[in-house]
Amino acid sequence: MSDDLPDKFDLIVIGTGFPESCIAAAASRIGKTVLHIDPHEYYGGVWASFNLESFCALLEYGNGSDIKNTKQKWYINEQLNPEMGAEVGNSNSDSETHAMAEDTVVRKPIDQQWSREKLLQQSRRFNLDLSPKILYSAGPLVQLLVSSNICRYAEFRAVDRVCTKFQNQIINVPCSRSDVFNTKDLNIVEKRLLMKFLSQCLAFGEDKTEEDTLLYRGKTFREYLQEQKVTEKIRTCVMQAIAMSTDETPFEVGIGRTQQFLGSLGRYGNTPFLFPMYGCGEIPQCFCRLCAVFGGIYCLKRNIDDIIVEADTNIANVVLEGKTIKAQHVVSAPCHIPTVLLERNVGIYGQGELVNSLSRGIFLSAEPLGSEELNSGGGGVNLLRLLADTREAILIQLSHFSGTCPKGIYLFHLTTAAQTDQPEQDLAPFVAQIFNTETDDALKLLYSAYFTIMGRKSTSSTPRVDVSTPIFCTSAPSYELDYDNAIINAREIFTKLYADAEFLPRAPDPEEIVIEGEDPRALSENSLPDDLREQLRELEKSAEHMDIEDTEGTSVIEINQVESESQQMDAE
Amino acid sequence: MHGRLKVRTTEEERERKKKEQALKVKAYRAAMVKIQEKRLSHELDGEMLLLTSQILLRNPDVSTLWNIRRECAEQIVLKTEDLEEQQAIFETELNFSEQCLLVNPKSYNCWHHRCWILEHSPKPNWEREVQLCTKYLKMDERNFHTWDYRRYVVEKANIPKQSELDFCTEKIKVNFSNYSSWHHRSLLLPLLYPYEGEAQPKRAMSEEKLQNELEMVLTAAFTDPNDSSAWFYQRWLLGYSRQELDVCAFRCNNKHAMLAFTNPLILDAKDVAITNSEGTVIIKLTNWHSINKTKADNVWFFSLTDNAISYKEFPKEAFLEINRSDISLKKIILKTYKESLFYFKSPNQQHAFSKNVLNELQSQLESCESLLEYEPDSKWTLLTSALLMHAIDAQKYHNKSLENLEKLQKVDALRENYYKDLASRWILEKFLLNWMDSDAVPYELDLRSENLNALYYSQYLCIADKLLLPNNLTNYSSMKQLQGFSIFEY
Structure with a gap:
C-alpha cells in the first residue's frame, strides 16, 4: 500500500488528534499536499471516542503510547x-x-x-x-467551525443544565433569563440583583476608566463578589459555575470568564454550552474530512520508524514502514515521535518529557x-x-x-x-x-x-529547540473546558509553517465548487439544491405543453450576459 | 494546480444566481399563465391543484392561488357522495398547507386555509390541530398566528380551559418576553376565574388569581425590566381596563337638562325620567340630543322649552331613573342646587381591593421601593410604583406618585408628554373628587391653578355653570361640554 503513495509531500502529519487534524485541514485548505498518518487503527488519538467493547479492550491491553x-x-x-x-x-x-x-x-x-x-x-x-469537552456557544471552537464552514460536518446538543455544589446539594445554576425567572430560590429583588450583576459583568471593561475596574484591579474575583449585593447562594453559583474560578482567581480573569459565559448565552438552548452529538471524537474527524476534501491523503495503522532531517535542504525524510517519504514539514502528536529520533537528542518544536x-x-x-x-x-x-x-x-x-x-x-x-x-x-x-x-x-x-x-512538558533536560527544525510536536489535551488551548496550539504551529497564510478560511459549499472544464458562469443543474432542481424540472415539464411566449424569460438571460461581458471588458 | 478546488468568484456566482432567478421567473410565469387559462375555462381539477402547489410551496403568500385551490377543492368534493373520499380530499389540502407553513410559519393565507378546510371537511380532527399548534409554538413561541389559530381550534376541540392555561404558563416559563402568551392568559383567566366582588370598575378575575398573576408578572418584570411585555400585562391586571358604563353627571333646571356617561352610548327616548321617592314619574325626559351631534355620545342634552316645568314642580326627594339593561345603577338620588337638580360621581373612584390583593400590592410596592434604592433611575420601576400607589390609595399617595411621574419625565424624556398626560389625569381625578364634596359644586370649576397638560374627563365637566381653564388649555374651551351649563345652547 505504501508503494502507492507519492514520495513527496508539503506536510506529513502524524496522529489524528484535534490539533494535528486542525493543522492538516488548514494546510490542505491553502493548497498544500498533506499526508495524514495515524499509528492507531482509529481516528482521534487521545481525542477519540470508543464503543464500550473497544474501550474495555483499550483499557485492558493499553495502546502502548498515550493512555x-x-x-x-x-x-x-x-x-x-x-x-x-x-x-x-x-x-x-x-x-x-x-x-x-x-x-x-x-x-x-x-x-x-x-x-x-x-x-x-x-x-x-x-x-x-477519552478527552471529553464542552463548547462555549460563542467560544473559539464554535467560531472556528462556523468561520471555516466545517460546522456542516458536526451536530451538537445544547447542554441542558449547569450545576454546582451548594451546602452538599447539587443545584441548578440559574444562568439564563428564564432560569432566573423560574427559580424559587430567589425573591424578586434578589432576581433583579442577580440579573443586574450579570449585565454589569457583561458590560465590564467597555469603559476602562470605570471606577469599579480600577477599584478591584489586583484583587481576587472572590473579593469582588463579596462586595456585590448578592446572596451566598448566588455567590457560589457565580464563583463555581459561571466564572469557573477558585478563591485565588484574579478579578480580571474571573470577569473575563463570566463574560465568556454570558456572551455564549441565548444562542442555542438554555445554557451557554454545546456538546457534540456522538461524542467529542467527532470533532477531529470533521477537520480530517475537510483535509480530505482538499486532497489530503489518509493512512491509518502505519508506524513511523524514524524521521531524518537532511542537513543541507532541511527536508524531513519520514521512514514509514521501510519507505522514505520526503516532506517540507512534519507535525506529530506528542506520543508518536519515533523513539530513535528522540534518542538523537535533536531539538524539536514543542517537545518535552513525557508526563x-x-x-x-x-x-x-x-x-x-x-x-x-x-x-x-x-x-x-x-x-x-x-x-x-x-x-x-x-x-x-x-x-x-x-x-x-x-x-x-x-x-x-x-x-x-x-x-x-x-x-x-x-x-x-x-x-x-x-x-x-x-x-x-x-x-x-x-x-x-x-x-x-x-x-509532554519541557524540562531542563529537554534539548533546546533548533529554530530551523522542520519537525513540530503538538500538545496533548490540557485541563480546560473548551478547546481554547488546543486551537491556540494548532494555530501557533500553522503560523510557524506558513507565516502569511490564512488559518482555515471559509471552505466552499459543494455547489460553489467548479468542476474542471465547466464554465463557472453557467447554471449547472447539478449545482442547484435538490429541492429547487426538482421543482424547476416539474415546472418546466408542466410549462412545456403550453403556448406561452417565453421570450421574456430568455431575453433576461441574454441581457445579463451582454451586461456582464461588457462589465468584464470594462474591468480589463 | 492539480487537485486544487476551483471556487466561483463572486462575479461568476452573481451571474449564475441571475440565471437561476431567470429560470425561476420563467417557470413561475408559465405556471401562472396556465393557471389563469384553466380558471377561465373552469378546469378546476387535479392539474390545477398541482400547478398551484408548485408555486405556493415556494411562496405561500399568493392569496389568489389559495382562493383557486378552495374553488378546486369544492368542485372535486362535489363529484363524490362518499364521506371518506371527501375527507381524503380535505386531508390532502391540510397536509399541503402544513408543507407551506414550513416555508413560512407566519403566512396568513396558510393559517386561514386550514380554518376553511376544517370548517368544510366532514370529519375535522381538532385535537390534531391543537397538537400542530403545540409543535409550532415549540419552534417559535412568539408566533401570534399560531396563538390565534390555537384559540380557534382549542374552542372547537373543547380543550379544558385549565389545560390551556397550564400550556400557556409553560410557554411563559420558557420565555416570558412574549406578548402573545400574556394575551392568551388575559383571555383565559377571566373566564376560568371570574370576579365576583363589588368593586367598580370590575377586576379582571378573582382576587385570589389576581394575586398569583401579579406575583408572577412582577417576577418577570424584575428579571428583565427592559422587557415591556410583562409591564403591559401588569397594567392590565391593575385595572386599566375600560371603565364600566355608568352615569357620571346629570343636571337639570327648568330650561334644560344635561346627562353624561362614562362611555359613549346611543340614548333612547324612553330611557330617562325624574321620579319622586314613591317612584312616580314627574317628568319624562324624552327628546335627547347628542351635544356633539353624533350618533353615539357621552354627553346628551335635553331642552325643556317644549314642556316647560317650573322649579317648584321638582319633588323634594328627586331621583333620576335610567331604564337601560347596560347600566347597573338604575335609580340615582339627585341633589339640589339653587333652581336645579344635579348628580355627580367623580371619575375612577378607587374601590378597595380585597385585603389579600391589597397586601400583595403593598408588598410589590415595597419591592419596587427597595429596588429603587439600587436603581433610582429605573424607568419601569418608577412607573410601576406610581401605578401601584395609585391602585392602592390614590389619595394618600397622590403627591408621591406625581413625584415619580415627574422624575420619569427626566429619565425617560422621550415619553415626557406621556407622563405629563398621566399626571394630568390623576390630578384631575383628585380635583373632581374634592369638587364633588365642596361648596363650589356644581357652580364653579376652577382649574386655573392645577398643573394640567391635557384635559381628560371632559364629560364630567358639563354640569358646571362656570369653567375656568388654565392658560395652556384654552384651546379646549371650544368643546361643547365645557360651555357652562347655565348658558349652554344647543
Whole structure:
C-alpha cells in the first residue's frame, strides 16, 4: 500500500488528534499536499471516542503510547441472575421484556436490570470519549467551525443544565433569563440583583476608566463578589459555575470568564454550552474530512520508524514502514515521535518529557445524578464543576439524548489535571463528592474506569529547540473546558509553517465548487439544491405543453450576459 | 494546480444566481399563465391543484392561488357522495398547507386555509390541530398566528380551559418576553376565574388569581425590566381596563337638562325620567340630543322649552331613573342646587381591593421601593410604583406618585408628554373628587391653578355653570361640554 503513495509531500502529519487534524485541514485548505498518518487503527488519538467493547479492550491491553495507568471495574454480574429473576416472579426467558416494561412493575434493583452482557450487547450505542469537552456557544471552537464552514460536518446538543455544589446539594445554576425567572430560590429583588450583576459583568471593561475596574484591579474575583449585593447562594453559583474560578482567581480573569459565559448565552438552548452529538471524537474527524476534501491523503495503522532531517535542504525524510517519504514539514502528536529520533537528542518544536497530563474517570450508572428536577425529561447533558481544596475537576453527565450511551444508562466523565500516576487517587476527592458510597441513596455504579492521558512538558533536560527544525510536536489535551488551548496550539504551529497564510478560511459549499472544464458562469443543474432542481424540472415539464411566449424569460438571460461581458471588458 | 478546488468568484456566482432567478421567473410565469387559462375555462381539477402547489410551496403568500385551490377543492368534493373520499380530499389540502407553513410559519393565507378546510371537511380532527399548534409554538413561541389559530381550534376541540392555561404558563416559563402568551392568559383567566366582588370598575378575575398573576408578572418584570411585555400585562391586571358604563353627571333646571356617561352610548327616548321617592314619574325626559351631534355620545342634552316645568314642580326627594339593561345603577338620588337638580360621581373612584390583593400590592410596592434604592433611575420601576400607589390609595399617595411621574419625565424624556398626560389625569381625578364634596359644586370649576397638560374627563365637566381653564388649555374651551351649563345652547 505504501508503494502507492507519492514520495513527496508539503506536510506529513502524524496522529489524528484535534490539533494535528486542525493543522492538516488548514494546510490542505491553502493548497498544500498533506499526508495524514495515524499509528492507531482509529481516528482521534487521545481525542477519540470508543464503543464500550473497544474501550474495555483499550483499557485492558493499553495502546502502548498515550493512555496509561488504566484500571476498570464492573459492579454488576456477567449475566442477569436467573434465580433472582425467579424470586420476583419472572421466568428467566422473559426477564428482558420485563426489564423493558419496568416502569409498570415494581422497580427491580439495578443489579437485576443490567448485566455486563446486557451492556456489551449495546456496545455500539456507546461513544466513550477519552478527552471529553464542552463548547462555549460563542467560544473559539464554535467560531472556528462556523468561520471555516466545517460546522456542516458536526451536530451538537445544547447542554441542558449547569450545576454546582451548594451546602452538599447539587443545584441548578440559574444562568439564563428564564432560569432566573423560574427559580424559587430567589425573591424578586434578589432576581433583579442577580440579573443586574450579570449585565454589569457583561458590560465590564467597555469603559476602562470605570471606577469599579480600577477599584478591584489586583484583587481576587472572590473579593469582588463579596462586595456585590448578592446572596451566598448566588455567590457560589457565580464563583463555581459561571466564572469557573477558585478563591485565588484574579478579578480580571474571573470577569473575563463570566463574560465568556454570558456572551455564549441565548444562542442555542438554555445554557451557554454545546456538546457534540456522538461524542467529542467527532470533532477531529470533521477537520480530517475537510483535509480530505482538499486532497489530503489518509493512512491509518502505519508506524513511523524514524524521521531524518537532511542537513543541507532541511527536508524531513519520514521512514514509514521501510519507505522514505520526503516532506517540507512534519507535525506529530506528542506520543508518536519515533523513539530513535528522540534518542538523537535533536531539538524539536514543542517537545518535552513525557508526563501525566490528565487523570480521567469514566462511570456508568442506571440513574442520573442529583434531584429529579435536575433531570426532568429523562436527564440530558449536565455540567458540574467540582472543587476540592485548591484542585478542581469537571464532571459531565451524558444521557442517551447525546448519542453517547444507550437509553436508561447515564455516562459520567470526570477529568482533572494529573497529579500522580494514580488517576483513581487523583480523582478520589471528587468521586467522594458525587458518588458518596456511604449513604443509602448513593448513586449505584455499574462500571468505572480510570486512566491517565499522557502529554509532554519541557524540562531542563529537554534539548533546546533548533529554530530551523522542520519537525513540530503538538500538545496533548490540557485541563480546560473548551478547546481554547488546543486551537491556540494548532494555530501557533500553522503560523510557524506558513507565516502569511490564512488559518482555515471559509471552505466552499459543494455547489460553489467548479468542476474542471465547466464554465463557472453557467447554471449547472447539478449545482442547484435538490429541492429547487426538482421543482424547476416539474415546472418546466408542466410549462412545456403550453403556448406561452417565453421570450421574456430568455431575453433576461441574454441581457445579463451582454451586461456582464461588457462589465468584464470594462474591468480589463 | 492539480487537485486544487476551483471556487466561483463572486462575479461568476452573481451571474449564475441571475440565471437561476431567470429560470425561476420563467417557470413561475408559465405556471401562472396556465393557471389563469384553466380558471377561465373552469378546469378546476387535479392539474390545477398541482400547478398551484408548485408555486405556493415556494411562496405561500399568493392569496389568489389559495382562493383557486378552495374553488378546486369544492368542485372535486362535489363529484363524490362518499364521506371518506371527501375527507381524503380535505386531508390532502391540510397536509399541503402544513408543507407551506414550513416555508413560512407566519403566512396568513396558510393559517386561514386550514380554518376553511376544517370548517368544510366532514370529519375535522381538532385535537390534531391543537397538537400542530403545540409543535409550532415549540419552534417559535412568539408566533401570534399560531396563538390565534390555537384559540380557534382549542374552542372547537373543547380543550379544558385549565389545560390551556397550564400550556400557556409553560410557554411563559420558557420565555416570558412574549406578548402573545400574556394575551392568551388575559383571555383565559377571566373566564376560568371570574370576579365576583363589588368593586367598580370590575377586576379582571378573582382576587385570589389576581394575586398569583401579579406575583408572577412582577417576577418577570424584575428579571428583565427592559422587557415591556410583562409591564403591559401588569397594567392590565391593575385595572386599566375600560371603565364600566355608568352615569357620571346629570343636571337639570327648568330650561334644560344635561346627562353624561362614562362611555359613549346611543340614548333612547324612553330611557330617562325624574321620579319622586314613591317612584312616580314627574317628568319624562324624552327628546335627547347628542351635544356633539353624533350618533353615539357621552354627553346628551335635553331642552325643556317644549314642556316647560317650573322649579317648584321638582319633588323634594328627586331621583333620576335610567331604564337601560347596560347600566347597573338604575335609580340615582339627585341633589339640589339653587333652581336645579344635579348628580355627580367623580371619575375612577378607587374601590378597595380585597385585603389579600391589597397586601400583595403593598408588598410589590415595597419591592419596587427597595429596588429603587439600587436603581433610582429605573424607568419601569418608577412607573410601576406610581401605578401601584395609585391602585392602592390614590389619595394618600397622590403627591408621591406625581413625584415619580415627574422624575420619569427626566429619565425617560422621550415619553415626557406621556407622563405629563398621566399626571394630568390623576390630578384631575383628585380635583373632581374634592369638587364633588365642596361648596363650589356644581357652580364653579376652577382649574386655573392645577398643573394640567391635557384635559381628560371632559364629560364630567358639563354640569358646571362656570369653567375656568388654565392658560395652556384654552384651546379646549371650544368643546361643547365645557360651555357652562347655565348658558349652554344647543
